[in-house]
Amino acid sequence: MPCVKTRASAPGKIILFGEHAVVSGTPAIGSAVGLRARVTVEDLPGRLEIALRDMGLTVTGFSVGPNGEVISLGSSEEAARAARYVAGVVRELDARDIRVIVESEIPVASGLGSSAAIVVAALAAVSSHMGLDLSVNQVAAQAHGIEKMVQQGLGSPMDTALSAFGGYQMVCGGASPLELPAIEMVVGCTSRPHDTRSEVARVQELRSAYPEVIGPIFQAVGEITRRAIPCIRDGSLMELGTLMNMNQGLLESIGAGTRELSELIYAARGAGGALGAKLTGAGGGGCMIALPEPGRQRDVLIALAQSRGSGFPVKTGAEGLIVETGIR
Numbered sequence: 001m002p003c004v005k006t007r008a009s010a011p012g013k014i015i016l017f018g019e020h021a022v023v024s025g026t027p028a029i030g031s032a033v034g035l036r037a038r039v040t041v042e043d044l045p046g047r048l049e050i051a052l053r054d055m056g057l058t059v060t061g062f063s064v065g066p067n068g069e070v071i072s073l074g075s076s077e078e079a080a081r082a083a084r085y086v087a088g089v090v091r092e093l094d095a096r097d098i099r100v101i102v103e104s105e106i107p108v109a110s111g112l113g114s115s116a117a118i119v120v121a122a123l124a125a126v127s128s129h130m131g132l133d134l135s136v137n138q139v140a141a142q143a144h145g146i147e148k149m150v151q152q153g154l155g156s157p158m159d160t161a162l163s164a165f166g167g168y169q170m171v172c173g174g175a176s177p178l179e180l181p182a183i184e185m186v187v188g189c190t191s192r193p194h195d196t197r198s199e200v201a202r203v204q205e206l207r208s209a210y211p212e213v214i215g216p217i218f219q220a221v222g223e224i225t226r227r228a229i230p231c232i233r234d235g236s237l238m239e240l241g242t243l244m245n246m247n248q249g250l251l252e253s254i255g256a257g258t259r260e261l262s263e264l265i266y267a268a269r270g271a272g273g274a275l276g277a278k279l280t281g282a283g284g285g286g287c288m289i290a291l292p293e294p295g296r297q298r299d300v301l302i303a304l305a306q307s308r309g310s311g312f313p314v315k316t317g318a319e320g321l322i323v324e325t326g327i328r
């Protein structure tokens with residue numbers, strides 16, 4: 001009898017406005033984008049296996065520690081580290097006798113929400129394969145808990161909410177959906193990975209050292225974020241670009257920029273003719289986003305390539321979690 005599989009996919013994300021300031025309570029806006037993580041689950045009687053197809057890594061015969069760490073004698077350290085988000089899902093659901101296959105188009109350690117998309121897709125695929133009927137709300141909440149556990153306490157609900165629900169989300173404490181139209185943007189990645197945890201810690205230390213300086217900067221970021229909402233709703237792209245550039249200036253002031261990110265940002269605004277460009281996520285490496293003039297996505301992509309960045313076009317407001325059951 002052919003084995004019946006369950007598959008789920010979830011999107012990555014970009015933060016449009018408000019990163020870092022959101023950690024201190026001002027609003028941030030993020031959007032799901034078309035890059036997706038896909039997780040397929042099939043029966044594997046008597047065994048438990050995680051296969052990370054893009055990395056060519058497999059983890060088998062393992063147990064999972066209290067923070068989702070993978071304890072395995074037979075697997076490399078690299079495989080065990082890469083598999084820990086899926087292992088967190090396996091532990092949460094007490095799953096067994098399955099193979100979990102992960103494939104992802106989302107670059108890792110780049111601030112594009114790859115770990116959240118994998119956790120959301122894995123949680124939905126494994127729970128559905130086990131016959132558990134989790135709502136999207138439950139998937140989003142549990143996935144956020146698992147991501148936080150693996151990252152040891154860090155992580156706003158932005159990434160898991162966007163991966164589960166798609167569209168746009170505003171985060172201010174919790175996450176809530178925003179009904180806004182899609183816009184065409186470009187993502188450009190530097191070759192330097194970023195580390196959200198250490199960037200957030202560094203910025204929060206700066207805030208403690210200079211509260212009178214950083215407090216008003218975060219207030220200004222919050223105001224930029226609030227003003228961006230009607231611009232996206234009404235298609236006021238010129239003003240939206242100006243707000244992105246202002247947000248970037250403030251991110252520079254708290255040390256989140258890097259030379260590589262600036263090169264891509266100025267290439268997009270200059271030769272690419274972008275209306276606005278800023279880093280996305282925690283900074284210190286990772287990716288930037290640019291808002292092209294309508295019909296000029298290609299010009300921005302060429303400008304990024306000329307500055308040694310890898311760029312790809314995205315549309316905001318992409319679809320959230322999709323689950324397919326009974327695949328043969």
Ligand code: MEV
Nearest residue numbers: 019020022155156281282
């Ligand atoms: C990271 O993608 C965004 C930050 O604001 C951290 C967070 O919101 O958890 C830097």
